[in-house]
Amino acid sequence: ALHLEKVTKMDFYVEEDHIQDYLFKIVLVGDSAVGKSNLLARFARDEFYSNSKSTIGVEFQTQKIVIDGKEIKAQIWDTAGQERFRAVTSAYYRGAVGALVVYDISRRRTFENVTRWLSELNTHCDMNVVTILVGNKTDLKDSREVSMEEGKSLAESEGLFFMETSALDASNVAAAFQTIVKEIYEILRRKVF
Numbered sequence: 001a002l003h004l005e006k007v008t009k010m011d012f013y014v015e016e017d018h019i020q021d022y023l024f025k026i027v028l029v030g031d032s033a034v035g036k037s038n039l040l041a042r043f044a045r046d047e048f049y050s051n052s053k054s055t056i057g058v059e060f061q062t063q064k065i066v067i068d069g070k071e072i073k074a075q076i077w078d079t080a081g082q083e084r085f086r087a088v089t090s091a092y093y094r095g096a097v098g099a100l101v102v103y104d105i106s107r108r109r110t111f112e113n114v115t116r117w118l119s120e121l122n123t124h125c126d127m128n129v130v131t132i133l134v135g136n137k138t139d140l141k142d143s144r145e146v147s148m149e150e151g152k153s154l155a156e157s158e159g160l161f162f163m164e165t166s167a168l169d170a171s172n173v174a175a176a177f178q179t180i181v182k183e184i185y186e187i188l189r190r191k192v193f
């Protein structure tokens with residue numbers, strides 16, 4: 001469950017209507033080139049980049065997501081390429097209440113590294129971050145190296161949500177972000193009432 005003090009410095013907002021005043025910080029993690037920046041580009045701007053230009057410079061994007069008719073603000077952080085040097089700073093994780101741990105279904109190594117990213121999250125976030133495991137690049141059917149069952153079963157054993165996506169053909173991208181935001185919202189609602 002989510003640690004309430006951490007979620008909000010705004011505990012005095014106890015009315016349901018005010019949940020939409022919260023800003024949910026959500027971080028994208030995972031190996032280099034799995035498609036993190038493109039998932040965000042697809043979700044926030046409906047764009048796709050065939051090179052890794054999308055990684056440069058972007059720190060976070062604030063995106064409005066409608067849950068139960070309410071507009072929730074999600075502040076989605078991208079690593080901006082830090083992960084290439086195995087050095088994602090603790091500032092990146094600070095205050096995060098949600099995470100997308102992304103691997104590339106066509107590169108097994110990126111799936112094997114998921115446990116490393118999960119322990120990063122554990123180390124840097126002193127609460128249970130609502131996390132979804134995301135197997136990206138489902139459009140690359142012919143070069144699949146990780147089955148959907150494997151992804152699902154890892155997610156189950158780690159207590160994570162799970163989804164396979166393609167930033168290229170836009171499949172499940174919005175759903176992945178929405179799943180996270182909806183769950184955070186639900187946890188918050190339960191805490192609040």
Ligand code: GDP
Nearest residue numbers: 033034035036037038049050052137166167168
């Ligand atoms: P990041 O390093 O995790 O941010 O990955 P990028 O978003 O920069 O993507 C790395 C490379 O994978 C780029 O060449 C993208 O065009 C490509 N890519 C990202 N998502 C997909 C996808 O869903 N399908 C395919 N085929 N390629 C993708």
Ligand code: MG
Nearest residue numbers: 036037055081
């Ligand atoms: Mg990137």
